[in-house]
Amino acid sequence: MGFQRAAQRIDELQEQCVDFLARICSIPALGPENHGAGEMAKYLVIRDRVRSIGPDLEEEVHSPDPRVPEGVRPNLLVVFNGKDRSKTFWILTHIDVVPPGERALWDHEPFQPRVENGILYGRGVEDNGQSLAASIIAVQAVKETCGLGMNVGLALVSDEETGSRYGLDYVLNKRPDMFKPQDLILVPDAGNENGDHIEVAEKHMLQVRFRVKGKQGHASRPDRTSNSLRAAARLIVELDERMPVRFPDRNSFFRPASSTFEPTKKEANVPNINTIPGEDVFFLDCRVLPEVELSRVLEEMRAAAREVDKKFGVETVVEEHLKFQAPQPTPADSPVVVACAQAVQEVFGVQARPVGIGGQTVAAFFRKRGLPAAVWQKALEVAHAPNERISIDDLVGNAKVFARMMV
Ligand SMILES: [Zn+2]
Known part of the structure; x- marks a missing residue:
C-alpha cells in the first residue's frame, strides 16, 4: 500500500x-x-x-x-x-x-x-x-x-x-x-x-442602499411633514414580507437553503426627539442563490419602494452598494x-x-x-x-x- x-x-x-x-x-x-x-x-x-x-x-x-x-x-x-x-x-x-x-x-x-x-x-x-x-x-x-x-x-x-x-x-x-x-x-x-x-x-452577494426622502419639520405638525422614518420602517416590513414570497427557490447545498434579505445598517437621522426626520437611509445585505437573477431582485425592491412612496408621500432611491455575482x-x-x-x-x-x-x-x-x-x-x-x-x-x-x- x-x-x-x-x-x-x-x-x-x-x-x-x-x-x-x-x-x-x-x-x-x-x-x-x-x-x-x-x-x-x-x-x-x-x-x-x-x-x-x-x-x-x-x-x-x-x-x-x-x-x-x-x-x-x-x-x-x-x-x-x-x-x-x-x-x-x-x-x-x-x-x-x-x-x-x-x-x-x-x-x-x-x-x-x-x-x-x-x-x-x-x-x-x-x-x-x-x-x-x-x-x-x-x-x-x-x-x-x-x-x-x-x-x-x-x-x-x-x-x-x-x-x-x-x-x-x-x-x-x-x-x-x-x-x-x-x-x-x-x-x-x-x-x-x-x-x-x-x-x-457560493451565493451572490448584494448590498442595497435605501435612501428615503420625506419632508422634515416640527414634531407637533406632522400634517406639514412626510416622516421618512415611518416610511422606512414600513418599507423594511414590506421587503421582509415580499422578498421571500417572490424568491422562494431553495437549494439544499446552502445553509440556509434559501436566499436571504437582511436589513442591517441604519444611518442616524435627526439628533433630537422633537423633529420629524426628512431623510432615512438603511441597508439590506442579501445572499442570493446563484440561480436567481440579481436584476430581478433589485426590480422587486424598487417596486416595493414605489408602493411605500405613494402611500407615505416620500421618495425612495434604491441603489446597489456592493454586488458580487x-x-x-x-x-x-x-x-x-x-x-x-x-x-x-x-x-x-x-x-x-x-x-x-x-x-x-x-x-x-x-x-x-x-x-x-x-x-x-x-x-x-x-x-x-x-x-x-x-x-x-x-x-x-x-x-x-x-x-x-x-x-
Ligand atoms: Zn485564508
Whole structure:
C-alpha cells in the first residue's frame, strides 16, 4: 500500500512540520492595506522549504506593488512531475495574514507561536499556515515513498486577505496557461471542525442602499411633514414580507437553503426627539442563490419602494452598494470533489458532502474562469479570531488527505 508508507512518513515529519509552521508564523505578512510591509520575508523562508523538495518547474509570478519595500508582492507556482502528466492536482494556499486585532484579547504574543497540549497558537496558524505547511510535507512524503500519481502543483499567493488583486487574480491573468480545466484544484482555506464540508458553490452577494426622502419639520405638525422614518420602517416590513414570497427557490447545498434579505445598517437621522426626520437611509445585505437573477431582485425592491412612496408621500432611491455575482458552482461530481471526499473518508472516517456558502472565497477566481475548484480543510474555525490556533492532529490529518489525493 503506497499511501500507507506516505502516511507513515508524514507522521515522521510531524515535528519538523510544526517547527516550520511556527517559524513562518513568527514573520508577520500583512498587506499594505493592513499597514504591513507585505509578504516577502515570510515568502523567502517558504520558497527555500519548497525548493528543498525539488520541484520540476518553478515560476515566480510577482506582482508590482510600489507600496511595499521590495516593490513586489510574491507569488509562487511550482509543479512536481507525477506518473500521469496529463493533469495537475493543485493546492492553493496564501501567505498573508490578517492583523492580530485587539492585543488584550490574546493570551500571548500573536507572532510568537507556541505549542501547548497538541495545539499550536499564533496569528496565521490556521489561516492559512496549517494547509500551507501540510501541502508541503504531503508532497515531500509522497515523493520520498510511493511517488506522485499525477503532477502536483503548489500555488502560494499573496494578498488573499485584501482582495487578491496582487495575488491569485494577478497570477491567473498573467499565467492562465498554468491551470487547465482538467486539473484538480483544491483551496484548503476554509472548512469545519469535522472536516465533512467540501465547499463548491457560493451565493451572490448584494448590498442595497435605501435612501428615503420625506419632508422634515416640527414634531407637533406632522400634517406639514412626510416622516421618512415611518416610511422606512414600513418599507423594511414590506421587503421582509415580499422578498421571500417572490424568491422562494431553495437549494439544499446552502445553509440556509434559501436566499436571504437582511436589513442591517441604519444611518442616524435627526439628533433630537422633537423633529420629524426628512431623510432615512438603511441597508439590506442579501445572499442570493446563484440561480436567481440579481436584476430581478433589485426590480422587486424598487417596486416595493414605489408602493411605500405613494402611500407615505416620500421618495425612495434604491441603489446597489456592493454586488458580487457568484460564478458557476463547481459540479458536485467533479474529480476534485470526488477525490477529496474519498481521501477524507479514508483518513478521518467521515463522509464529506458538497456544500455552498453565503460569502466569497478565493476559489471564486478559479470558478470565474471555468476551473473547477473545491474548498476543504479540517480546522478549528478560529481564523481571524484572537488566540488563533490549530490542532496538530488536524495538521497531520490534512497532510494525509492531500497525500492520499496525490497518490
Ligand atoms: Zn485564508
